[in-house]
Amino acid sequence: MDKNISFTLKVWRQRGPKEKGQFVSYPMKDIPTDTSFLEMLDILNEQLINKGEEPIVFDHDCREGICGMCSLYINGHAHGPATGATTCQLYMRRFNDGDVITVEPWRSAGFPIIRDLMVDRSAYDKIMQAGGYTSVNTGGVPDANSIPISKEKADLAMDAASCIGCGACVAACKNGSAMLFVSAKVSQLALLPQGQVEAARRAKAMIAKMDELGFGNCTNTRACEAECPKCVSISNIARLNREFICAKLKD
Amino acid sequence: MWLIDSSIGRKVVMSVTGSALIFFLAFHGAMNFVALISEDGYNAICEFLGANWYALVGTVGLAALVAIHFIYAFVLEVRNIRAVGGLKRYSRKERPANVEWASQNMLVLGIIVILGLALHLTDFWSKMQLQDIMGTTASLEGLGQVSPTDGATLIGYFFGKTYVAIMYLIWLAAIWFHLSHGFWSAIQTLGWNNDKWLCRWQVIGKIVVSIIIAMFAFVVIGFWFKAHCC
Numbered sequence A: 001m002d003k004n005i006s007f008t009l010k011v012w013r014q015r016g017p018k019e020k021g022q023f024v025s026y027p028m029k030d031i032p033t034d035t036s037f038l039e040m041l042d043i044l045n046e047q048l049i050n051k052g053e054e055p056i057v058f059d060h061d062c063r064e065g066i067c068g069m070c071s072l073y074i075n076g077h078a079h080g081p082a083t084g085a086t087t088c089q090l091y092m093r094r095f096n097d098g099d100v101i102t103v104e105p106w107r108s109a110g111f112p113i114i115r116d117l118m119v120d121r122s123a124y125d126k127i128m129q130a131g132g133y134t135s136v137n138t139g140g141v142p143d144a145n146s147i148p149i150s151k152e153k154a155d156l157a158m159d160a161a162s163c164i165g166c167g168a169c170v171a172a173c174k175n176g177s178a179m180l181f182v183s184a185k186v187s188q189l190a191l192l193p194q195g196q197v198e199a200a201r202r203a204k205a206m207i208a209k210m211d212e213l214g215f216g217n218c219t220n221t222r223a224c225e226a227e228c229p230k231c232v233s234i235s236n237i238a239r240l241n242r243e244f245i246c247a248k249l250k251d
Numbered sequence B: 001m002w003l004i005d006s007s008i009g010r011k012v013v014m015s016v017t018g019s020a021l022i023f024f025l026a027f028h029g030a031m032n033f034v035a036l037i038s039e040d041g042y043n044a045i046c047e048f049l050g051a052n053w054y055a056l057v058g059t060v061g062l063a064a065l066v067a068i069h070f071i072y073a074f075v076l077e078v079r080n081i082r083a084v085g086g087l088k089r090y091s092r093k094e095r096p097a098n099v100e101w102a103s104q105n106m107l108v109l110g111i112i113v114i115l116g117l118a119l120h121l122t123d124f125w126s127k128m129q130l131q132d133i134m135g136t137t138a139s140l141e142g143l144g145q146v147s148p149t150d151g152a153t154l155i156g157y158f159f160g161k162t163y164v165a166i167m168y169l170i171w172l173a174a175i176w177f178h179l180s181h182g183f184w185s186a187i188q189t190l191g192w193n194n195d196k197w198l199c200r201w202q203v204i205g206k207i208v209v210s211i212i213i214a215m216f217a218f219v220v221i222g223f224w225f226k227a228h229c230c
Helices: A037-050 A120-131 A151-161 A167-172 A179-190 A199-212 A225-229 A235-250 B007-038 B037-047 B054-081 B106-123 B129-135 B151-159 B162-189 B195-228
Strands: A004-011 A020-030 A100-104 A111-115 B137-138 B142-148
Touching: A100 A167, A111 B106, A120 A179, A120 A199, A151 A179, A167 A179, A167 A225, A179 A225, A199 A235, A199 B007, A235 B007, A235 B162, A235 B195, B007 B037, B007 B054, B007 B151, B007 B162, B007 B195, B037 B151, B054 B106, B054 B129, B106 B151, B106 B162, B142 B151, B151 B162, B151 B195, B162 B195
Parallel strands: A004 A100
Antiparallel strands: A004 A020, B137 B142
16 A cells, blocks of 8 residues: 655755755645656656746656766765665655654766755766777678677676666765766676777776766675666776786786 | 875775785785694794795785785875864764675774784894894793794694784774775776675685684684683
């Protein structure tokens, strides 16, 4: 049976990148527990607009956990208390009547705040861009399965490719390291024969860009893996380390 | 130079120096353990090392390893603080279940280890190898002059004092926590890991580190017992 809960929402409000932000508390009354977290914010924004106040700015798009746009730090967890789920897949049944729910933006030098709960994650796009192209043989259409790839490798590459680039790894990491993201993007190509041609160059270029953009150094705490909505494994980070070290030793 | 100016390179330096120090601790622990079996045997080891050239080369190497590991730790910490935009970050932060406490507190543990090291060098190294290098002997209250190679007497003297024994045990606990994360983290940084080996390395690390620390702890406890109960 669904019930309604009332709670206090403590939300980070900040008018612009350079302005000083602060927490503002909003009492929420009779919210059905089958409401999603973002729907709950929609309800609050509706109320704010009706009162003539500025609505809370937050990122969202597909609302089905695949686009990687939603990005809230809820009650001390990136994407909230649920595991293997994005903020849009979080439901109010996770919370109790009378709770104080703290909502903050991702906080990292690499992701500057644009406004309220929205941060600029274009740093991830720059890292992807630095990765460059992948050589593909053009010409006739190849036969299906003409390039043999073991099931194990195909699965690992697919798991790495499940990264949606939401930035939860950076938000969860005490060092603000983007290694889980970069390792997933390097791994999805490093595991497959098609990605081999530029493999060494790709790892070096993406790490150089990551360092340049001011992300931190990985200390293997595993917080990224725990908070990742797609459960991307830190064994990808080991693979990235391996790729990078081998590429540097060959130079 | 990628070992200085790339994030993975800097971590490789931490990994390699840290692993070398774990190796050193394993040898040091094994040699200490001899003191429990035979005090003469232990003094023979002290004599074998002493101020001989190979022991001096080793000592300089160790000092360099500690210095590099220590300096890099602070360089990395400063960069990491900068990467999250300062010391104050989230107003509410919860540690996920799979994240070890030690992994998030390596710097604090490292500082405790360094402080303990200062105590340890004052207690033992300054009365053994340093005296041997200078060609002098240390004098201790109640013991008089102690030969630089009479390590067993020094162990008995210091660990016989309850407060010293307790301080060393606290120090050893801090090293255990530091290494329980450091061991597998060093291997992960070198890229020698995958989904299967992740858990294995963590277990192997805990076992190896527990054995090393136990060798040290037995010596502390053993000599305390000898002084108080025999």
